[in-house]
Amino acid sequence: MLAFAKAEYLERIAKTKQRMEILGIEVLCVTDPANLCYLTGYDGWSFYVHQMLLVVQEIADPFWIGRGMDANAARATTFLTENHIYPYPDDYVQSIHKHPMEFVADLIKEKGWDKRSIGVEMDNYYFTAACFASLKKHLPNAVFNDATALVNWVRVIKSPQEIDFMRQAAQIVEKAMAVALEVIAPGVRQCDAVAAICQAQISGTPAFGGDYTAIVPMLPTGSGTSTPHLTWTDQPFVGGEATILELAGCRRRYHCPMARTLHLGKPPQKLVDTAEVVNAGLTAALAAAKPGVTCEEVEAVWCRTIAKHGIVKDSRIGYSTGLNYPPDWGEHTLSLRPGDKTVLQENMTLHMIPGIWLDDWGIEISECFRVTEAGAELFTAFPRQVFIKE
Amino acid sequence: MLAFAKAEYLERIAKTKQRMEILGIEVLCVTDPANLCYLTGYDGWSFYVHQMLLVVQEIADPFWIGRGMDANAARATTFLTENHIYPYPDDYVQSIHKHPMEFVADLIKEKGWDKRSIGVEMDNYYFTAACFASLKKHLPNAVFNDATALVNWVRVIKSPQEIDFMRQAAQIVEKAMAVALEVIAPGVRQCDAVAAICQAQISGTPAFGGDYTAIVPMLPTGSGTSTPHLTWTDQPFVGGEATILELAGCRRRYHCPMARTLHLGKPPQKLVDTAEVVNAGLTAALAAAKPGVTCEEVEAVWCRTIAKHGIVKDSRIGYSTGLNYPPDWGEHTLSLRPGDKTVLQENMTLHMIPGIWLDDWGIEISECFRVTEAGAELFTAFPRQVFIKE
Numbered sequence: 001m002l003a004f005a006k007a008e009y010l011e012r013i014a015k016t017k018q019r020m021e022i023l024g025i026e027v028l029c030v031t032d033p034a035n036l037c038y039l040t041g042y043d044g045w046s047f048y049v050h051q052m053l054l055v056v057q058e059i060a061d062p063f064w065i066g067r068g069m070d071a072n073a074a075r076a077t078t079f080l081t082e083n084h085i086y087p088y089p090d091d092y093v094q095s096i097h098k099h100p101m102e103f104v105a106d107l108i109k110e111k112g113w114d115k116r117s118i119g120v121e122m123d124n125y126y127f128t129a130a131c132f133a134s135l136k137k138h139l140p141n142a143v144f145n146d147a148t149a150l151v152n153w154v155r156v157i158k159s160p161q162e163i164d165f166m167r168q169a170a171q172i173v174e175k176a177m178a179v180a181l182e183v184i185a186p187g188v189r190q191c192d193a194v195a196a197i198c199q200a201q202i203s204g205t206p207a208f209g210g211d212y213t214a215i216v217p218m219l220p221t222g223s224g225t226s227t228p229h230l231t232w233t234d235q236p237f238v239g240g241e242a243t244i245l246e247l248a249g250c251r252r253r254y255h256c257p258m259a260r261t262l263h264l265g266k267p268p269q270k271l272v273d274t275a276e277v278v279n280a281g282l283t284a285a286l287a288a289a290k291p292g293v294t295c296e297e298v299e300a301v302w303c304r305t306i307a308k309h310g311i312v313k314d315s316r317i318g319y320s321t322g323l324n325y326p327p328d329w330g331e332h333t334l335s336l337r338p339g340d341k342t343v344l345q346e347n348m349t350l351h352m353i354p355g356i357w358l359d360d361w362g363i364e365i366s367e368c369f370r371v372t373e374a375g376a377e378l379f380t381a382f383p384r385q386v387f388i389k390e
Numbered sequence: 391m392l393a394f395a396k397a398e399y400l401e402r403i404a405k406t407k408q409r410m411e412i413l414g415i416e417v418l419c420v421t422d423p424a425n426l427c428y429l430t431g432y433d434g435w436s437f438y439v440h441q442m443l444l445v446v447q448e449i450a451d452p453f454w455i456g457r458g459m460d461a462n463a464a465r466a467t468t469f470l471t472e473n474h475i476y477p478y479p480d481d482y483v484q485s486i487h488k489h490p491m492e493f494v495a496d497l498i499k500e501k502g503w504d505k506r507s508i509g510v511e512m513d514n515y516y517f518t519a520a521c522f523a524s525l526k527k528h529l530p531n532a533v534f535n536d537a538t539a540l541v542n543w544v545r546v547i548k549s550p551q552e553i554d555f556m557r558q559a560a561q562i563v564e565k566a567m568a569v570a571l572e573v574i575a576p577g578v579r580q581c582d583a584v585a586a587i588c589q590a591q592i593s594g595t596p597a598f599g600g601d602y603t604a605i606v607p608m609l610p611t612g613s614g615t616s617t618p619h620l621t622w623t624d625q626p627f628v629g630g631e632a633t634i635l636e637l638a639g640c641r642r643r644y645h646c647p648m649a650r651t652l653h654l655g656k657p658p659q660k661l662v663d664t665a666e667v668v669n670a671g672l673t674a675a676l677a678a679a680k681p682g683v684t685c686e687e688v689e690a691v692w693c694r695t696i697a698k699h700g701i702v703k704d705s706r707i708g709y710s711t712g713l714n715y716p717p718d719w720g721e722h723t724l725s726l727r728p729g730d731k732t733v734l735q736e737n738m739t740l741h742m743i744p745g746i747w748l749d750d751w752g753i754e755i756s757e758c759f760r761v762t763e764a765g766a767e768l769f770t771a772f773p774r775q776v777f778i779k780e
Contacts, residue, residue: 001623043620043621044617044619044620044621045605045606045608045619045621045717046619047717048605048717048718048720068704068705069617069618069619069705069745069747070617070618070619071617072616072617072747072749073617073619073620076613076614076616076617076620077620089704090704090705090706090727091727091728091729093705093706093725094709094720094722094725095725095729097729099513120519122518122519122520122523123489123518123519123520123521124518125515125516125518126515127518127519128512128513128514128515128517128518128519129510129512129513129517129518129519129521129522130512130513130536130538131513131519132519132522132523133512133522146520148520189599190599191592191593191594191599191600192593192599194592195588195589195590195591195592195593195600196589198585198588198589198592199585199586199588199589200585201585202581202584202585202588202622203581203582203585204581204624208624209579209580209581209582209622209623209624210581210585211621211622212606212621215435215438216435216602218435223466224466226462226466227434227459227460227461227462227463227466228459228460229434229435229436229459229460229463230433230434230435230463230466230467231433231434231435231601231602232592232599232601233391233599234594234598234599314458314479314480315458315459315480315483316480316483319484326716326717327435327437327438327716327717328438330438330484332484335483335484335485337480337481338481339481339485339487355459357459357462359462
């Protein structure tokens with residue numbers, strides 16, 4: 001069931017250990033489900049309970065720690081051998097009496113690593129304040145270091161196989177977006193349109209199937225287009241209104257996101273004009289995204305382009321994407337915004353999404369791309385326009 | 391767009407404040423997206439960035455704090471007035487330079503609440519270790535209290551309108567499970583079956599649509615049935631193998647989960663026999679679930695019933711469910727297991743799921759129910775058996 005050759009996982013672990021070395025981290029506590037998957041292949045919707053991978057500098061393979069009933073998922077989806085799988089008893093689950101991190105601390109003590117430098121993903125959803133409090137309490141001799149996004153930064157440059165999965169995800173999102181544009185019409189319930197979109201996302205293509213996306217379809221409609229993260233209702237789409245579609249395809253947990261805007265009926269001139277400006281800015285910024293250029297430089301190209309037209313945008317215009325689990329398909333590393341001095345490198349993969357959200361309307365047109373020597377290589381070939389359905 | 395009358399939200403806030411009073415909490419930091427929704431109606435897939443509701447003992451309405459672009463979602467989906475909506479600038483998002491909790495701390499200082507007793511949801515996914523570290527650093531004079539699940543415990547008893555939504559969710563999951571049983575067959579790709587299931591979940595019924603479920607369909611198949619949380623692949627179902635289906639319907643964020651097991655072809659005798667034992671245990675435990683009985687007493691009935699047949703289960707057999715967001719539809723309050731002395735009360739709603747997972751096979755049959763004076767009232771009427779498709 002492994003999505004990659006074992007050698008690729010070992011290379012990822014080696015790169016992780018190099019970063020640990022630089023940061024003086026001897027034991028790394030990995031809680032981000034995407035990082036668990038990246039380093040070992042682990043895949044299951046078990047992240048709603050606490051689970052962890054321990055990467056120990058001098059030991060080749062990581063240790064999986066999770067709920068007893070999920071140990072067979074570790075056996076089924078990873079290359080880890082039995083002596084690297086540590087299931088905890090069920091009474092640790094969502095209990096006020098004991099916390100799973102006590103089990104982790106016990107293991108760390110048992111192994112004699114409790115006086116070491118321990119890295120923790122401080123700002124990951126799956127490393128709660130209670131997790132850290134428990135580890136600190138039960139490992140009083142350890143030195144804790146913030147290792148937020150340590151593995152994420154290893155993930156930022158994609159391998160050929162990862163890019164292949166993203167290309168497959170791209171085929172899926174193209175199909176899903178085409179379905180969306182086809183089914184949305186005045187009088188159609190939003191839920192029925194999303195049902196068709198999700199059907200397309202998961203069914204995938206005859207050659208390969210789709211996986212669940214880390215974010216469900218977002219489709220603010222009408223005045224809801226003034227904000228990006230509304231999901232659907234069972235109300236019908238209304239003629240004369242716009243709908244923003246932000247969807248992804250997902251293949252073996254690798255995403256290709258895409259946003260487009262659809263207007264039912266003749267669009268207002270401001271929407272048409274703004275789409276032109278956004279497209280000009282997007283085109284210019286994509287052309288600037290080359291190895292050696294920084295994230296903030298790419299964003300500055302966007303800003304200069306749209307400023308000529310009197311538009312100001314005060315939020316980032318893109319981020320790294322690829323492997324992920326709910327609640328986000330962004331990788332929490334680089335962002336295309338002022339102050340981000342990350343230098344773009346070949347095979348970084350980004351979602352450039354310069355959304356504009358105003359008082360009671362908005363627009364989104366985006367592209368997911370790979371950084372190549374020749375510049376941005378788009379994952380999808382989908383018309384970059386405001387779609388209009390009369 | 392509010393799902394409930396404003397009076398119902400105000401009642402929930404009042405109950406939350408009563409609990410705050412008992413625990414000596416003057417300012418409550420609410421980060422669980424389900425709790426945000428429960429107290430104000432807030433609904434959007436914006437929880438992948440930090441956001442919060444501040445409930446202040448002497449101030450009627452809570453304060454929403456979130457990302458700038460999501461402020462219009464707060465305006466659209468809640469009853470909060472403009473002076474209770476505090477958007478933070480985008481450069482706080484996923485940045486190593488500044489953390490959204492600094493913005494929260496600044497607001498708390500500005501309001502003069504920084505010497506107060508502040509409650510935080512220590513073990514919630516959306517209150518990370520970094521969130522707490524930031525608040526403690528920037529509010530050195532505050533006294534912090536663990537308020538994990540404080541609001542969740544208010545949620546544990548459902549109102550008539552909440553139960554109505556769960557009944558609608560029940561109709562959706564019945565439909566989705568029927569679709570699953572219909573489409574799964576030897577040679578059918580798992581992804582195509584799940585595409586049909588999700589289509590049914592989201593499309594809902596002609597009278598009302600479905601929402602996204604907090605957990606995607608889980609369907610371990612073959613030897614994968616030895617563990618509960620595997621999702622689908624694009625491989626075909628195989629004759630002679632079993633598949634576990636754990637699905638939910640969701641209506642306005644309220645869930646009704648259901649698990650069933652399907653066998654393609656003549657099932658092995660051990661599966662048939664175990665299903666009988668599970669059903670006997672489930673029936674007995676459901677009959678015991680009445681107001682005044684404790685959670686552990688219900689579980690003990692299950693244990694005694696299955697022990698006669700030589701089966702042992704070492705994990706909880708159920709939990710509270712209802713309103714939720716990814717990654718869990720469980721409410722993180724009561725569990726049906728030894729040691730949980732929570733007394734069942736009328737209008738608590740639970741998912742009883744006594745799954746059995748062995749070395750290379752397993753079985754799940756579950757029921758979602760409401761506690762009534764007359765005992766457990768099932769939300770669904772779906773045959774409680776191992777389904778067999780020849």
